[in-house]
Amino acid sequence: MTPAELEARQRRHVLFTWSAQRKAEPVPIAGGQGAWFVDHAGERWLDFESQVYNCNIGHGHPRLVGALQRQAAELACAHPAAVFEAKAALGEKLAAISPGDIDTFFLCLSGSEANENALKIARMITGRTKVIARRRSYHGASMGALSLTGDRRRTALEPGLWGVLRIEDPYCYRCPYGLEPGSCARQCATHLEHVLEMEDPSTVAAVFIEGVTGGNGGFVPPPDYWPTLRRICDEHGILLISDEVFSGFGRTGRWFAVDHWGVVPDLITMAKGVTSGYAAMGVVGMRPHIAAHFQDQKLWAGLTSYAHPMACAVASEAIDVYRDEGLIEAAAALEPVLLAGLEALKAKHPLIGDVRALGLLGSVEFVLDRATRAPAVPYGGPAPADSPLARLPAALRARRLHCAVRDNLLFVTPPLCISAADLQHGLALIDDALSEVTA
Numbered sequence: 160m161t162p163a164e165l166e167a168r169q170r171r172h173v174l175f176t177w178s179a180q181r182k183a184e185p186v187p188i189a190g191g192q193g194a195w196f197v198d199h200a201g202e203r204w205l206d207f208e209s210q211v212y213n214c215n216i217g218h219g220h221p222r223l224v225g226a227l228q229r230q231a232a233e234l235a236c237a238h239p240a241a242v243f244e245a246k247a248a249l250g251e252k253l254a255a256i257s258p259g260d261i262d263t264f265f266l267c268l269s270g271s272e273a274n275e276n277a278l279k280i281a282r283m284i285t286g287r288t289k290v291i292a293r294r295r296s297y298h299g300a301s302m303g304a305l306s307l308t309g310d311r312r313r314t315a316l317e318p319g320l321w322g323v324l325r326i327e328d329p330y331c332y333r334c335p336y337g338l339e340p341g342s343c344a345r346q347c348a349t350h351l352e353h354v355l356e357m358e359d360p361s362t363v364a365a366v367f368i369e370g371v372t373g374g375n376g377g378f379v380p381p382p383d384y385w386p387t388l389r390r391i392c393d394e395h396g397i398l399l400i401s402d403e404v405f406s407g408f409g410r411t412g413r414w415f416a417v418d419h420w421g422v423v424p425d426l427i428t429m430a431k432g433v434t435s436g437y438a439a440m441g442v443v444g445m446r447p448h449i450a451a452h453f454q455d456q457k458l459w460a461g462l463t464s465y466a467h468p469m470a471c472a473v474a475s476e477a478i479d480v481y482r483d484e485g486l487i488e489a490a491a492a493l494e495p496v497l498l499a500g501l502e503a504l505k506a507k508h509p510l511i512g513d514v515r516a517l518g519l520l521g522s523v524e525f526v527l528d529r530a531t532r533a534p535a536v537p538y539g540g541p542a543p544a545d546s547p548l549a550r551l552p553a554a555l556r557a558r559r560l561h562c563a564v565r566d567n568l569l570f571v572t573p574p575l576c577i578s579a580a581d582l583q584h585g586l587a588l589i590d591d592a593l594s595e596v597t598a
């Protein structure tokens with residue numbers, strides 16, 4: 160069967176996500192090793208997106224494959240209340256790597272589900288309903304997580320849950336308050352106080368924030384941003400929730416993005432890198448004061464595949480692999496290489512207005528004009544048909560670079576095991592593709 164025949168067979172019965180089906184661009188993956196994957200024609204692609212920001216350990220890792228094989232042979236299916244070794248081990252390992260005193264976990268199947276359950280837990284703990292989230296944010300595709308989401312993926316499906324309020328983002332390149340970095344008083348964080356005053360803080364259960372903004376632009380917040388949110392939430396008895404689905408598991412050069420600022424959220428959500436994408440798992444981590452509530456009060460949450468044995472086994476092994484192979488440190492060490500490469504791209508291509516990086520979470524923002532910072536693609540997209548950005552994804556694919564381009568953003572988020580040489584090679588492919596589409 161040719162690759163085209165395989166694709167046609169699949170298209171006939173299985174939908175692609177987030178696309179009109181006719182326009183969907185398949186990812187042609189048959190296998191892979193490390194930062195590279197191979198398509199059905201045997202061609203190698205450099206994975207600058209870690210599939211969908213989840214394959215942080217890299218492709219084809221023998222220890223992760225081995226953990227799945229052993230677990231499948233031993234116990235592949237178990238009741239949500241089952242007790243088994245991989246589940247107990249995973250709990251211990253998650254407690255060891257989680258920020259501060261977070262030591263108790265709810266184990267589900269995706270980032271969206273983790274956020275759904277964090278929302279439910281916040282309501283159960285506080286008895287309050289409203290939550291505060293940011294504008295340029297993504298928290299998942301299910302209705303609760305989508306209601307928290309600030310970006311345009313929500314608007315097509317409104318109305319969502321009642322009671323989600325918005326605050327602005329720490330988006331220094333386009334400061335929502337028109338201020339310049341260094342000259343501001345962190346209005347993006349302190350504005351929360353104003354929203355609470357207007358809304359009545361005693362009605363707000365939680366503030367829900369991505370550790371570092373992921374798919375909406377890789378915004379790295381100023382150092383006092385997270386501590387300010389923590390202080391304000393503490394003053395009002397509001398839970399602070401860090402969504403680390405994208406920014407967790409070493410992506411930013413620490414286990415979790417909030418570790419950069421020494422902040423311990425009350426709840427933390429994880430997915431993606433927890434299994435490095437080798438099985439489906441979402442996690443809600445909580446501090447002892449939250450977990451204690453459920454000793455005597457019923458936890459109104461659950462699912463058939465809760466703590467699935469295959470996911471527990473591979474997540475448990477993945478945490479050891481991150482540690483043994485120094486992958487978190489590797490991501491931090493590659494940050495200067497990534498940043499220098501992104502700055503070099505910016506120096507060469509006037510289409511680039513800003514570049515940002517923390518660990519191996521790099522992003523490029525495109526503009527029509529550097530002086531006015533007019534976005535190259537209007538917010539929510541799509542890129543105008545005759546624009547260079549409309550041609551960029553195909554130019555990257557032609558160079559066998561798997562790389563996320565969304566609205567006026569491009570992301571550099573390779574597996575953390577990537578070598579400096581491969582990182583520079585991928586950046587050179589982006590350079591080449593940009594030269595082609597702007598020629």
Ligand SMILES: Cc1ncc(COP(=O)(O)O)c(C=O)c1O
Pocket residue numbers: 269270271272274297298299300369373374402403404405406430431
């Ligand atoms: C920050 C963030 N939260 C939640 C999600 C949803 O995770 P999932 O797609 O596993 O449901 C994503 C997915 O990209 C994400 O980036």
